[in-house]
Amino acid sequence: MKQLTVDLDERSYPIYIGEALLGQSALLHSHIPGKTALIVSNETVAPLYLSKVSAMLSGVRHQSVVLPDGEEYKNLGVLNQIYDACLSHRLDRNTTIIALGGGVVGDMAGFAAASYQRGVNLIQIPTTLLSQVDSSVGGKTGVNHALGKNMIGAFYQPRAVIADTDTLNTLPERELSAGLAEIIKYGLIRERGFFDWLDANLDALLRRDPVALAHAIEVSCQTKAEIVAADERESGQRALLNLGHTFGHAIENGMGYGQWLHGEAVGAGICMAARMSQQLGWLGQADCDATIAQVARARLPIHAPAEIDVDPFIERMAVDKKVIDGVLRLVLMKAIGEAVVSTDYSEAQLRTAIESSYA
């Protein structure tokens, strides 16, 4: 078992990564301060792992709530099902909410924990590659609004994250690739060496080689943990983590939540950011090509969807949270391993980049 620490002073917490962690009852118990808990999961994950987690909770009065599966259910109405469960079981402010599932479950259970009785304990048990490398680190929680993704939420840190790599054995191929999109991102924004390691090990990752997966998860979590520790509230360098995400959010939002997986949209978004960076003269053609090739090898889309024309695409980008006083800050690339946050581009250049990104 590997253990990292996200260093946030009194809100610091450990991330455990390894095989068979869902059998380690003491590990879970050590992060539950009270006598009650609520497991939040979804219809896909609950049949696979809910009984395992429930068995780990002997001695803790616990219930579970099983949400419908999918980004389209990440809204205030479904969130209210978690509050209903908390209140009908009379859980008090010393209770622990355990998020068992992918990013959607983690985001919703996390926001419920942030807001139920103004904040209760939270433990994340991510069961997808995407959530293990990304959404379980950094404390972002929330739900979508009809007019924008993740528009309602909170920064709220868990007490612990337990990433059991065994859970990846049941992951559909498409979701495995979606997780790889975020892993690829870390090489691009900060770690040329990790980009090269990924180029050498991408086939192993796609074969779900456990050693390769554990290393990729560890490096990704470690990199994100370092960035988050330096900038918890996303005022500065943390914004680099959004490489590909502003383009990606426009795709997810424009196609309708649940049509493209988040990681798929990020994959295409990374390619769009690379193309725009190349067109601005910031990124060499070879690095641009290598970036797009790595995304493609991970079996991710590299083009903007034909269904979203340029104008609505720009329109969708303009409601992104990265807009400050009307100016859209984009994460672009100076090289592989060196991303920057920039407003140093014209709308015409953005338009050209989008136009050149259709298949």
Add this chain to the structure above:
Amino acid sequence: MKQLTVDLDERSYPIYIGEALLGQSALLHSHIPGKTALIVSNETVAPLYLSKVSAMLSGVRHQSVVLPDGEEYKNLGVLNQIYDACLSHRLDRNTTIIALGGGVVGDMAGFAAASYQRGVNLIQIPTTLLSQVDSSVGGKTGVNHALGKNMIGAFYQPRAVIADTDTLNTLPERELSAGLAEIIKYGLIRERGFFDWLDANLDALLRRDPVALAHAIEVSCQTKAEIVAADERESGQRALLNLGHTFGHAIENGMGYGQWLHGEAVGAGICMAARMSQQLGWLGQADCDATIAQVARARLPIHAPAEIDVDPFIERMAVDKKVIDGVLRLVLMKAIGEAVVSTDYSEAQLRTAIESSYA
């Protein structure tokens, strides 16, 4: 104009108290960092003061959202109207939400500010006596759930509080008394001298004497600010601020939100806490009588409502947030000016206290 500071390190903020503050545009502008703002008010307050606040915002692109008036509208559905306004006006994370109204508006606008885009700036402009002395200090925000009051929310500090005492001139008598309940509370929990001052000045307060009101608001805010600064997340002495509130919440909840004003329920709740403290042998009979007499002089109810029988009353108390692992912590009194948080009582004693509190 009086100015206090709530000292919470990087989340510290000023409270301004005085007459004609809604004419001071520069005061408001100095706490707005971005280029946009959203005023949140309700149907009662907006016709009186919205245009004044809007006039103060020249140069800031701003909109307003006017909510229905009443505790019964403090729920997730109405909260969503604020999110709708934020998104339809494309307000970004650098926007400022301005709460203009009483406690309900402050709680809802505050939680919207805490959760919109994971947190935007917040300015509180409380227009009732209750919200000026109480809910604008301490950062508690949130909405009710059908199964419990204030069950969904966040601790979130405003950037500034502007308490214009002129707004109290339009306040209904019943709401003036409701505000006095919280003011009386401060004398009881910590300041015997303030209790005596109130005894001498209660008639002046009921006549809305501006000098007396300003003093009462200042002492209440100062006392609360000191307690909150020492205990931002309500783990220790901050719980003393809940004197009368656990009984009061059971009354509000049992009667249906909006039937009793919050301050009215707190007034009766204070009397119930005093009676129970006396029955436990902790509070002298004279202090108990003086407490109840002061509440009565403020034209507040001093009895539990006949509509709620003992069993449902206890049932309602048991879902209060002060329950930790099944044990209900009550705020009780050792003397006037000395409240304590205690679990040192039996259910039979609680039952007796409630039984003796009906008219």
